[in-house]
Amino acid sequence: MVNPIEQIGKSRRRIARVAAIGAAVGVTLPIVITILFALGLDVIGALTWENFGYILTDQRESIVNNMLAAAFAVQLIVLALLALFAYRKTDDFMTTAEAVDDYIGGHQEILTLATLADPTRPQGRERRSPLYPMLWRRAIAYLDLFEPRREFKLKLAAPLKRSAFAAGVVIVVLAAATLAFVVMPTPDQAIAHRLRVVARALDKSSPTPAGKDLAKAMRDVARDLENPKLPPEQKLQELAAMKRELERSQQQRQSGSSMAKNSSGGGSGSGNSKGTDSGSGSGAGQGEGSGQGKGNRSGMGTGGTGSGKGSKTDQKMIQLGNDISKAQAQIEAEAGRRDQTKGSQQANNGSGAAPKEGDNPNATGPQKQPNGAGNVAMPGLTSEARNNVPAPSSGTPSGRRDDKGSMGDTHLGDMPKAGNYERYYKEGEGPGVGIHDARYVTFRLPNAVVGNAGAGATVADAEHPVAAAAYTNAPLKEERLADTPDERQLVPPRYRDLIH
């Protein structure tokens, strides 16, 4: 025969446990989502970079990671608190009695029994009437076949539904937060990101110290590139060094794979290709893959070396070399723009004030214009237009006949002048050049054949043209003035005679 009070006590513990588990389950999915998000942050960053061109910089990635860790901790605390509150809320004798009563349809008989028999409330005994034994027997009849574990089952549907909703909210919040942290990379950041990607790939595929060193060097360069305090020249130098390092590494790999090819003769083995990644080229015939395909890059036919992971890394490194070249040019251009801006500010005495009336910082001659445009910004010329502007005569540096301003025509001030007309590197400037960098060469055919006709002989050309000014065949500077005109106007008649 069951004891109703014991049954209520058992039910109490069971209900409290079920409530605590249910409350905990309600927070579980958000926690799982947060963990998955943290684990997949690299993948998310890579996908964002590959598909949309946005990156999560290391600094921001660490912020996101900290944020996820904090969210995880908060969720754990919330889980614990909810479970605790749910347990304490349901861990009550009277509440349990009411729940049991509802469950068995007892019309508050179990509840009343609990109020009269609660061990913690002795005053209940005083309220018992002579009918109490009948109540006790009825309670026994109700609870005889009552099994709390069976009757109060753990129902996860509702908590999971709540949990799914909360997980949805967490996904949205995390996605929004991550979107807020990804940025459109600057050239420095982009190349730094690429360097890190290749470094990671190298780490995974190359077990040799050389590969590790290269990966480390890549990371160092990436870190320096993202350092705003470093001057662009240093970044360029590091990039150039990295490019040379990459080329050397590629050459080593090529030679290593050639040796491997020559020594193995087949290269269709099932070994790993990590030796080829490092460029060490042991020549032991280690190779992975099917023996055809991507190994062609070594130019040795259909050798089996360097396929698989090694190929991917190589492709990345080749791509990286190209990217470095682009980045160099972009950084250089960026630095040039910065220099130009700085120069312009210096022309304004560095005060940063608006130009005075009639002052044109680009003009070299006298330029006081009583009726000048003042501080109205004048439209610039495109490079094409600039080419059509006649060069100022030596007598009038400003290229103007008189110095009387615009004669009331406020549309025109001084003729704009190209900010950078020296498009060639001077001697000693720019990167090192070779014959491959030549834009053109000059040569001259001899006036007449000296010596025996038809026999041919080397003729010393003593009359070849010689440059009056020192120059090199360095590539053109790529910087241009961003001086697209805001409007086009007809040249006023009084200036038309200037145009020949």
Place this chain on the structure above:
Amino acid sequence: MGAAPQISPNERVAEFRKTFSRAEAEVARVIVGHRDAIRKVLTALFCGGHILIEGVPGLGKTLLVKASAEALGLSFKRIQFTPDLMPSDIVGTQVLAESDGRREFSFKAGPIFAHVVLGDEINRATPKTQSAVLEAMEERQVTVFGTTYELEAPFFVLATQNPIELEGTYPLPEAQMDRFLFKVVMGAPKPDELREILARTTGATSYKVQSIFDPVRAPEQIETEKALVREVMVGEPVERFIIGIIGACTPGGPNAIPEVSQYLRFGPSPRGAQALIMCAKVNALLAGRVTISYEDVEDAIIPSLRHRLLRNFQAEAENVSAESILEQAVKRLKRPR
């Protein structure tokens, strides 16, 4: 004389249910329909309360009361209240009587001295007369010329009042209405019931109510059943529910529902809560239980409280009944968890 056999609680409850069912069946022999009114009359009787029956003439109010008294084997008196009815006409008076050559006052008991007293159209008597009855209802004793006379238990007053022809009537004051345990409203019979009424009352066969108790032992047995009703237990949550209902119907109270604040001048007194519990206890016993449930309480709310709510002018102007306010209170009030 040996000791009375000790009977178990189960048997006591079973006996109560049997008694009640038999009384209901006996009354139903002469009263067609009005099952709820019959049950409430018998419930009030077993609770030891009085009942106010309201209905138009000819619905069988008097017959219901008379049949109930006969079914239980109790003495029955009827008082027709009129404006010229005096208190002494009800409670009795001292009369000068001569016996053995000596003249002395002796008490002549009025019709109030009965187990079941029907006060027909109680609102037609003057307040002075009404108060005499109402004092007897509350104190269960009457005082005549300084002498107090106990009324024999069970003492049960059923008063009727007619909701029409209100000219020249004296509506019962709220304080006196509060002394009735229930107010039962009898409506018009349904067509089937009316057909049955016609068949029973106009045919050759006459229906008579038979007492379920031995008339000598009836009062004692009814007192035993009344004691059983009081032994039914009430859980604390159910008590809180009842208190919540009273609070919800008390205008100006912190838990009053908006309708109560809008339409009521006064709410139920503690007697209302007592009536709720007593009625719920009888309901529980009739269901075979010894503890009351929320359903038992809800079933008792309207008959126990409808005559204890004092509506304001706005409620009367908008024809908002006390019953509708109580229904709103029950709807809005959640059972404690």
